[in-house]
Amino acid sequence: MRFYLAVALVCLGACAQTPNHALIYSKEFGKSPDLAEPEPSVLPTARIARAIGFKAGEAPTPAAGWTVNRFAEGLTHPRWLLELPNGDLLVAETDTPRDSGGFSGLKGLAAKLMMRYGGSNRGSADRIRLLRDTDHDGVADLNVHLVENLHSPFGMAYRDGYLYVANTDALLRFKYPLGEDSIAGPAEHLTDLPALPYNHHWTKSLLFDSTGRRLWIGVGSNSNIAENGMEHEEMRAAILQYDVESGELSVYASGLRNPVGMALHPETGGLWTVVNERDELGDQLVPDYLTEVIEDEFYGWPVWYMGGNKDERVLAQGIDNNTRPRDPDYALGAHTASLGLDFYDYPHPSLRHAAIIGQRGSWNRSQFVGYKVIAVQFDTGRPKDALPVTLLDGFLNEKGQARGRPVGVQALGDGAIVVADDVAGIV
Template sequence: MNLSGIVARIVALIGAAALLWRRLQGAAPEPAWGRAPVVPVAKPQGTIPTLKMPTARGWTDGQKPVAAPGLKVNAFATGLEHPRWIHVLPNGDVLVAESTQVQGPVRSVFGYAMQATMRRADALGVSANRITLLRDTDSDGIAERRETFMEGLNQPFGMALLGDTFYVGNTDSVVAFPYAAGADRIAAPGRKLIEFKPAGHWTRSLLPSPDGERLYAGVGSLTNIAESGMEVEEGRAAIYELDLARGTSRIFASGLRNAVGLAWEPQTGVLWTVVNERDGLGDETPPDYLTSVRDGGFYGWPYCYWGQTVDDRVPQDPTAVARAITPDYALGGHTASLGLCWLPAGTLPGFPDGMAIGQHGSWNRSTLSGYKVVFVPFANGRPAGPPRDILTGFLAPDERESYGRPVGVTLGPDGSVLVADDVGDVIWRVTGERQG
């Protein structure tokens, strides 16, 4: 066993002791979900935060996630290299961004331990920096053809196509490339539209406006609660709006620690996002969330959470706290909700209009959360009712191993729902039991 593995083992033992101690302090809180969640009072974890991540195992032959009643799931593509995000081209080709978090500078013993643990969980490694094209040539729900669509990128994540321009959200920029309809590959050089600070929360999701005139990009914070100062966080924890015709950009909304998935609610035309909240305050404190995004809105990070609940660990700005917006819908503590996709009613049998959410799964809580794909029903442009599971079974019952971790969610070219699984290295395809 190498040094990294030894440190990971030691951290696991320390973490187990810390977990036992915290469990002895009282019963686990109820999950913080819905429009009016009960968010427990913060219990700062200090220098030894709860650190619990399952070892990445992957799927055995024939094993797959558990689909909700009335649904079925099959592997659309396997053998990928850390697939994170999915984009479907007009001709039905499916693009997959293959990338991962890379090791950054280690600033403390805990930082080294965290990185060792993340490697064991397959959450840190060498990034493929590639976009792969998948094609289902015989319409059987399985991709028979696989091509390298783009390579040599910098932790690619979000993708968008508008006319003859293909956009990629690298960790350090949004880049525009010329695209020819039906092309199997893009090799031409790109043009940077905007540069971002890389590292930290490194994903850069992209979503065009319905009229195709603007592009929205999510940029996460560098740190948990700005513990390295606000100067390094400048321009981060925000959603950007890029005006493609004018070549300008601006921060559309801020105070969003790590806004990843972006989607439009079609009835109202409002932008929605899922956000990963801060760590170190307890199993359900604060919850990750799904929220509408107001132009100019501020959502609290790092000063406060779930509205105006002050985080005492952070030097305060009372003016910022006073204007913090309460999110619309809580998604549970530390679920790492990343993927977001609008599902029209009937996309999956028995499911109304709503949002599908890929929950990558927790590390900072005593009982793991997330590790599934959930659905939040909508009515009149707002969340309306309790969540429902779409896919579960990504986590072993004893929580020691993960078979997979869902990330991006999107509509497939055949009306299915496609899910990127970056531990199983699979794209899953979800349909009704009676569908093809």
Template sequence: MSARVLALAVLGAMSVHALAQQYAPGFGPDPQLPAPQKSLIPTMNIAPADPWPQGTRPTPAAGLAVTAYGTGLDHPRWLYVLPNGDVLVAESNKPANAPKEDGIKAKVQGMVMKKAGAGVESPNRIILLRGIGANGTAATKTTFAQNLNSPFGMTLVGSDLYIANADALWRFPYKTGETTLSGKGTKVMDLPAGINHHWTKNVAASPDGKKLYVTVGSNSNVAENGMEIEQGRAAIWEYDIASGKSRIYASGLRNPNGMDFEPQTKMLWTAVNERDEIGNDLVPDYMTSVKDGGFYGWPYSYYGQHVDDRVKPQKPDMVAKAIPPDYALGAHTASLGLAFYNASLLPQFKNGALIGQHGSWNRKPHAGYKLIFVPFNNGKPSGPPQDVLTGFLSKDGKAYGRPVGVAIDKQGAVLLADDVGNMVWRITPATK
């Protein structure tokens, strides 16, 4: 080997090593996973809810500014921007009428969630925000729909607005500009409910408007309640609007939440919350492109074909076909929101993904509690995540807010729902 070839080889190896070093543990396209750590008592590290003190707000990255666009909200979880620029905000939480999980563990988790701000009664309502007032807040705020059942995902196809409740997908007639839904809704698809360990159901329309995709999370952490109650769960469903027929599009996704179509390839992507109780650094939440018929491991394996031996009986044939995710988002970050940026106001985000990380109660130290950005190139993640909005945790470990849904408004600003702070934040370029 010549000296020049040897030098190039060394430089190439150094470049690969340098690239690998840019990713924090548990992040990126090829995360290095530690051995699982089992314990009788799950790690509990609660950030008690303590909504934003007067005059405080999250911290934006350099070159950005943040304003409180939606204020005085009640547990805002998800966002949808209508074509005329109106912003829909789903105020929601776990259904009050869902069957309760039994056992000491379930009771402890319930207390933990309440302390973390997730135990409030579901408002079962969608709020409409319109315009921008002098101080950056919405010019008007009205009740768009109410008496729903833990609404979450929303999408408009033509003149039909689809709303995903905890137990069913509904269709409502929509007239451009109306501030209250005037027509009667029609149930178009039942969704798996029951205990609803993961109750959030999101819905997104395909780019051609012919199909809907609906997320359904698992009814357990790792099938400890038996696989019989997981029928149709831990999956993304496809609903064909013309025929009314539905099928499981992809499975083995423990708790998929955010969904969006990558602007260049038009491929469906989702953000997924992975399993708990095998260590601070297992298992990374992730985002991934979603393949038709793809199986992503849950509950038998994680991050591809890493077997989870807590699941009995095992199914090696299922593990063998488990697809590794495209990009790890850190263990226990509770990555929920996902929106690709395809506007011009913030060109630094062009074609990349914005992810709302809700933060989890079972990791030391805390992880998540921020909005991050992952750059994309040619339809694939192309670099380490970048912080966009931070400061949701106080110095003494209290949660001023918890990021959830992400959307891009008609002007190209980034919107972020904050269900503990009861805000919708709006991110724009900083003014000089």
């Protein structure tokens, strides 16, 4: 069996390796990262790769033994993916909500300009697209808009004839028989989701537990380190739990600054997430991380980071918490923007049960990091204490421009991996 990446772009020959320094800072990766001393700053370091997209004939570089092809292109900021039980692929075409405040004042204006330079905050398509490969050649031959007029949709989940969609401010569901190429019926509003100003981390990810009785929702913080006050952080920086039968919404686990990708480990059934950590403590702080999420556990934000390290800036705001948090399982490098997560449940000799992670890439570090799809290898349900394997690289060109930025990832049942590239507009 030949393994391949059904991801961003065609790579028909030798593709040049482009500069990417993520693993130079290898001490930021693994089960016991060597943390640098904090270097607090009023503003984060700003170095963002200009978004230019891939040109015809250009491609990222796959790992040895893998090939890459375009599954679909010409999309508008595709960020998140869901494989349906019949093999169809859904893509959330989405961006920052129009009414999102983000940072306030001059800091907010600067952040928005940098986001646009890097390929975001240019208006949200607010839709979900259906892709279907009917002849199994690795290219979608059906490409249609399934649901439109949403509000910065992100997370998607499917169960028992219903498609669940997480807008930035509400959980919806649609009656949807598998195989249909449109949804005619109206949305059913299930519950509001936290979206008060500033709605800083606007994405809301979704995942059903193994029973289908509860739906987990990843909700990021409304700030960097609660500088707007904890009253703006109610039911945020957490994974929420929605009971499908009762409609009750509650906190499943807390202290997770921005938990985005979520996945069930295929061997243990445990819930895992990747978390984007805080800014403005220097180039090498704080590493994003991959961790198992245990019900009712506290993971530290905003007071603590990477286990038992207290953020003095938060203490200076008069916020403290003496509850020792749970240590994260595996550090993924500072400012790598680790977003997508899925487990590889296919008999590959080295990737069996590995965590596949899309690292969208830094915007606030003096040297670029991330801009990769990586795999963290697992053994008996736990991460190995080793550097991650790079599966797909070369999203930066020799000038440090972003030809693409990988976000959502999905490991398919046939061994392929699909990746949403929101700069190139390609899946």
